[in-house]
Amino acid sequence: MGRYIVLSDSSEKRSVEESARNFGAHWARLGDKNVVWTVSKEWDTFANKAIEAGMSLDQAEGRKLEGQFYLVIQTGRAFQDEHPEVRIIVEKGRYLVADLLPEELSRFSKRENDWWTIRPLEMDSVIMDIIKPEVRAAVSRVQANVDVVSQSTYSSYLTSLVNFLTRHSLSSQFTSAAKWAADQLQSFGYQVKLYPINIGDGNSYNIVADRPGSESGSCKLVLVTAHLDSINIKGGVDAPAPGADDNASGAAGVLEIARVLAERPAKNDLRLILFGGEEEGLHGSKQYVSGLSKNERIRISAVINMDMIATLNTASKAVLLEGDPVSRTLMEELAGAAATYTSLIVQTSESSFGSDHVPFISELIPAVLTIEGTDSSNLNVHTANDTLDHINYGLALDIIRMNLAVTSKLLA
Numbered sequence: 001m002g003r004y005i006v007l008s009d010s011s012e013k014r015s016v017e018e019s020a021r022n023f024g025a026h027w028a029r030l031g032d033k034n035v036v037w038t039v040s041k042e043w044d045t046f047a048n049k050a051i052e053a054g055m056s057l058d059q060a061e062g063r064k065l066e067g068q069f070y071l072v073i074q075t076g077r078a079f080q081d082e083h084p085e086v087r088i089i090v091e092k093g094r095y096l097v098a099d100l101l102p103e104e105l106s107r108f109s110k111r112e113n114d115w116w117t118i119r120p121l122e123m124d125s126v127i128m129d130i131i132k133p134e135v136r137a138a139v140s141r142v143q144a145n146v147d148v149v150s151q152s153t154y155s156s157y158l159t160s161l162v163n164f165l166t167r168h169s170l171s172s173q174f175t176s177a178a179k180w181a182a183d184q185l186q187s188f189g190y191q192v193k194l195y196p197i198n199i200g201d202g203n204s205y206n207i208v209a210d211r212p213g214s215e216s217g218s219c220k221l222v223l224v225t226a227h228l229d230s231i232n233i234k235g236g237v238d239a240p241a242p243g244a245d246d247n248a249s250g251a252a253g254v255l256e257i258a259r260v261l262a263e264r265p266a267k268n269d270l271r272l273i274l275f276g277g278e279e280e281g282l283h284g285s286k287q288y289v290s291g292l293s294k295n296e297r298i299r300i301s302a303v304i305n306m307d308m309i310a311t312l313n314t315a316s317k318a319v320l321l322e323g324d325p326v327s328r329t330l331m332e333e334l335a336g337a338a339a340t341y342t343s344l345i346v347q348t349s350e351s352s353f354g355s356d357h358v359p360f361i362s363e364l365i366p367a368v369l370t371i372e373g374t375d376s377s378n379l380n381v382h383t384a385n386d387t388l389d390h391i392n393y394g395l396a397l398d399i400i401r402m403n404l405a406v407t408s409k410l411l412a
Contacts, residue, residue, distance in 0.1 A: 002037050002038055002039040002064075002065040003037065003038065003039075003063060003064055003065060004035055004036060004037035004038075004063055004065050004069075004089065004099075005035075005036050005037075005063070006033060006034070006035050006036075006089060006090055007033070007034040007035075007036065008032055008033060008034075016029070016034045016036065017029075017124070020036050020038075020124075021124075023038065023045060024038055024039075025037060025038035026038065026123040026124055027123075027124055028069075028071075028097065028121055028122065028123070028124070028125050028126075028127055029125075029126045029127065029128075029129065030090050030092035030095050030097070030127045030128045031092045031093075031128050031129065031130045031347065032130060033090045033092050035069070035089055035090050035097050037065055037069065065099060066087070066099050066101055067099055067100045067101035067102065067104065067105075068099075068100060068102075068120070068121075069089070069097055069098070069099060069120075069121040070097070070098045070099075070100050070105070070118050070119065070120055070121055071095065071096070071097060071098075071118070071119045071120070071121045071122070071127060071351065072086075072088075072095070072096040072097075072098050072116060072117070072118050073094055073095055073096075073116065073117050073119075073351055073353040073354065074094055074096065074115060074116040074117075074354075074376060075094070075114075075115040075116065075354045075375075075381070076115070076375065076376060076378060076379070076381045076382060077376050077379065078115035078116045079096065079115070079116035080096070080376075082116070086098050086100065086104070087099040087100075091376070092127075092128055092374075093128065093320065093347070093373065093374040093375060093376050093377075094320075094353075094354075094375055094376050095127050095128050095349070095351065097121055097127075098118070100118075105118070114279070114280065114281045114282075114354075115354065116354075117353050117354070119351075126350075127349060127351055128320075128347055128348070128349040128351070129347065129348050129349070130345065130346070130347050131335060131346050131347075131348055132339075132346075133332075133335035133336050133338060133339040133346055134336065134339060135339045135340050136336050136339070136340045137340075138340055138341065139409065141408065141412070142341070142405050142408045142409055143341070145260055145261070145264060145404055145405070145408045146341050146401045146404055146405055146408075148260045149256060149260060149397055149400055149401050149404060150256070151393050151397060153256060153259060154252055154253070154255075154256045154393070154396065154397065154400070155393065157184070157251075157252035157255045157256065158244065158248050158249065158252040158310075158388070158391065159388065160180065161177060161180075161181075161228075161243075161248035161251060161252060162242045162243070162244050162248050162387070162388055164176060164177045165240055165241075166230060166232065166237075166238065166239065166240060166241040166242075166243075167228060167229050167230040167241065167243055167248075168229060168230065168231055168232075168237045168238075168241055168279075169199055169202075169204040169229040169231075169276045169277045169278075169279065169280060169283075169284075170199060170202040170203075170204060170237050171237050171238065174204060174205075174228070174229055174276065175204075175205065177228060178194060178205045178207050178228060178274070178276070179194070181207050181228060181251065181255065181274055182194055182207050182209075184255055184258075185207070185209040185255070185258055185272065186209075188258050188259055188262035189211070189262050189263070190209035190210060190211050190258065190262070190272065191209065191210045191211070191212075192207065192208070192209045192210075193207075193208050194206070194207055194208075195207075195208060195288075197276055197277055197283055197284050197287045197288075198283070198287070199276075199277045199280050199283050200280075204229070204276035204277050204283070204284070205276050205284075206273060206274065206275050206276055206284045206287075206288055207228065207273065207274040208271065208272075208273050208288075209258065209271070209272040209273075210269065210270070210271050210272075211261070211262070211266075211269070211270045211271075212269050213266045213267045213268040213269045213270070213411065214265065214266065214267055215267040215268060218295070218299060219267060219268045219269055219299070220268040220269070220299060220300075220301040220410070221268065221269045221270075221271055221296070221299040221300050221301065222268060222269070222270055222271070222300075222301055222302050222304075222407055222410045222411055223271050223272075223273060223300060223302065223303040223304070224254055224257055224258075224270070224271075224272050224273075224304050224306075224403065224407055225254065225272070225273040225274070225275065225285070225303060225304070225305045225306070225356055226247055226250030226251045226253060226254045226273075226274060226275070226305065226306040226307060226356075227247050227250070227251070227274070227275040227276070227277075227278030227279070227284065227285075227307065227355075227356055228247070228251045228274040228275065228276060229243075229247075229275075229276050229277065229278055229279050229280075230242065230243025230246065230247065230248070230279070230386070231243070231279040231280075231382055232382065232383060232384055233382045233383070234383070235384065239384065240384040241382075241384065241386075242384070242386055242387050242388075243386050244310070244386050244387050244388050244390065244391055245308050245309075245310050245311045245372075245378060245380065245381060245386055245390060245391065246307070246308050246378075246381040246382065246386055247278070247306075247307050247308060249306070249308060249309045249310035249311075249391065249396055250305075250306030250307050250308065250309055251274055251306075253306045253309055253396065253399070253400045253403070254272050254273075254274060254306065256400055257272070257400060257403065257404050257407060258272050260404060261404075261407070261408070261411070264408070264411075266411035266412065267411065267412060268301070268410065268411045268412075269299075270407070270411055273288065275288070275356050278307075278355070278356055279382075282355075282356060282358060282359060284356070285356035285358075285359045285360070286359045288359075289359040289360055289362075289363055289365075290359075292363075297363060297365060300360075300365050300366075301366070301410055302330050302366050302367075302368075302406070302407075302410055303357060303360045303365060303366065303367035303368070304330075304334070304367075304368060304370065304403050304406065304407060305355060305356050305357040305367060305368065305369050305370065306370050306371075306399065306400075306403065307355040307356065307369060307370075307371050308371050308372050308375050308378070308381065309370065309371065309372055309395065309396050309399040309400070310372065310391045310392055310393070310395060310396035311372050311375075311378045311380075311390055311391070311392060311395070312372070312392040312394075312395050313372060313373060313374040313375065313376075313377035313378055314345075314373050314374050314377075316343075316345050317342075317343060317344050317345065317373075317392075317394060317395045317398055318344065318345040318346075318347060318372070318373025318374065319338060319344045319345070319346060319347065319370055319371070319372065319373060319395075319398075319399050319402065320347040320348070320349065320369070320370075320371050320372070320373050320375070321334050321335060321346065321347065321348045321349070321368050321369070321370060322348075322349045322350075322351070322352050322353075322355075322357070322368065322369040322371065323348075323349075323350060323352060323357065323361065323366075323367065323368040323369070324350050324352050324361045324367075325350060326361060326364050326365070326366050327350075327357075327361065327366045327367055327368050328350075329366065330366045330367075330368050330406070331348055331368055333406045333409070333410075334368060334370065334402055334403070334406050335348065337401075337402045337403075337405035337406050337409075338398075338402045340405070341401050341402060341405045342398035342399075342401050342402050343398065344398050344399070344402060345373065347373055352369065355369045355371070356369075357369040370399055370402070370403055372395060372399075378390075
């Protein structure tokens, strides 16, 4: 068996990686946490070198690796609540490193469900990073849009959505919420349709709102999305599920961006989507993507998805940008906008899971999830306790400003 060590090291990233290679070890970085493992006999030498380099050791001695390392990605604390017996080596927001024996791994009837997934931990990899993007010169047109973002209007949308007893995708309350949201978008001047979707034997809706750009011919299409539905996992369809953070916060963010951009001239097309069926397995986004024509897929230049943007789980306001290699350019734009127009701390990851950006990424469409940092610390999601009193408006509005800034730039 090998041995491993966990280092807290936000300033010496290169030292960790170079030291690991020099001693035949492998590494994976999750923000300011680095797990290093090896079967090398020179383990003690490596551990001593790490200490000499001034690295902080969370686990000071080289502990035995009982099985193999796996990456777990979870929504909230779904995996940890379901499997508290699993040995977790590193916990960093929605990303976990678990030490599993083969017989333990085989216990999981499904390696992936709606709320967590297990994957082999990639050696010498960055699972999640904390970056310091460069502040860019603000664009006056973009700044003007950002300045119009309003807490009062955002709060009014958020409150209206939470006032529905539940927005479970299969409930009559969801249908009422969908029609209410469609009415708001229509009042801003968008072309709005409700599209039926299937969830098992039941039905729900996607709300799609369009505003054509001024460019003639086949112009680019920018999507801003969120899921409208909420869920109370233990209570069932009719149980109270206010879903203030998950995901009235993101849906209200789409409405606020819609309001700000409603009368702003743009060359490219804007499409706003509120998905149904997300909590039951991304049904709305999967069916939307599968129904896209080849021409529509080619036209989509970016998908900016908001899911849980309004609970402060860290000392400072933080946003996680989660995408895939196909999303790198969009992630860079969002990070730059965060640095330029907000005070957000930016985390990034290319390990995508569990929200409506994933079906787009699966078809190689650039999509990024924008979500509050360390969302696994939010213990209220999927319960009756996900209420307005846990909302942090400063965080939500900064994430909206970041997304609005990039949307404005792409529409220009």
